[in-house]
């Protein structure tokens with residue numbers, strides 16, 4: 001049996017769908033009954049919380065292979081560590097951990113939290129594979145589509161920093177291939193998309209594909225902080241996001257290489273493909289109504 005955690009989340013949901021396509025015995029872990037009720041067919045839904053060790057024991061009953069992911073929250077280290085201890089106690093054969101790019105070389109923000117979990121996993125003695133993805137293509141809609149729809153613009157203090165975005169579906173293919181360990185045991189994969197893109201270039205691509213003019217507006221970091229706080233984001237999250245942005249500004253996210261392509265054995269999803277599939281998200285709905 002395979003257990004996919006974070007089955008309601010952005011990357012976890014994609015991993016679950018890929019696991020159902022490739023494997024016969026799949027269990028999907030949810031925290032809430034509402035999300036579990038949306039479990040796709042072809043899997044067994046289980047309710048569990050990383051904070052509840054008893055629920056983890058039940059979720060892991062009969063499980064050999066586990067994909068571990070958690071929301072990027074300050075409790076991530078403690079929560080994922082609970083899961084690793086539970087996996088070890090349950091005799092799990094292989095763990096795939098969803099970490100983040102920067103865990104190898106950036107001692108701040110989300111990457112530094114992920115690094116602590118990586119180190120615990122490695123020292124647990126369990127067979128494992130660590131995935132360190134760059135920024136998800138899906139972030140583009142999540143973070144930028146709302147202001148693009150209403151103002152034809154998106155705002156950040158990224159300067160000309162580039163990000164090699166990748167699709168969560170491609171991460172899912174790697175995660176599921178690695179689930180049984182084998183040649184992937186003991187490996188850490190840094191996963192970059194096929195093209196490094198600045199926000200200026202991103203605005204041009206969105207303009208071309210959505211058929212409307214979209215601008216990227218570079219703002220001072222202090223203004224971005226104020227805007228995010230004004231939207232109700234907690235201080236810790238604003239600080240972590242701005243620190244991650246610094247990593248990108250230092251060039252940390254701009255690498256492209258053949259690692260993802262060779263792991264998934266086909267061309268990775270490109271920015272243009274993603275934008276075409278999501279073009280309606282960027283259109284002014286009032287104007288097109």
Ligand SMILES: NC(=O)c1ccc[n+]([C@@H]2O[C@H](COP(=O)([O-])OP(=O)(O)OC[C@H]3O[C@@H](n4cnc5c(N)ncnc54)[C@H](OP(=O)(O)O)[C@@H]3O)[C@@H](O)[C@H]2O)c1
Nearest residue numbers: 006007008009010011031049050070071072100133135136
């Ligand atoms: N976004 C990016 O560009 C990017 C890039 C590289 C790495 N990452 C990393 O990828 C990870 C996943 O990101 P995402 O965007 O997929 O996050 P997400 O959409 O928030 O999904 C996180 C999942 O973890 C579950 N979860 C949270 N707390 C839990 C708990 N106490 N017990 C059990 N499950 C819990 C959530 O369940 P609920 O639905 O119940 O909350 C959800 O299913 C993060 O750690 C992030 O740092 C993200």
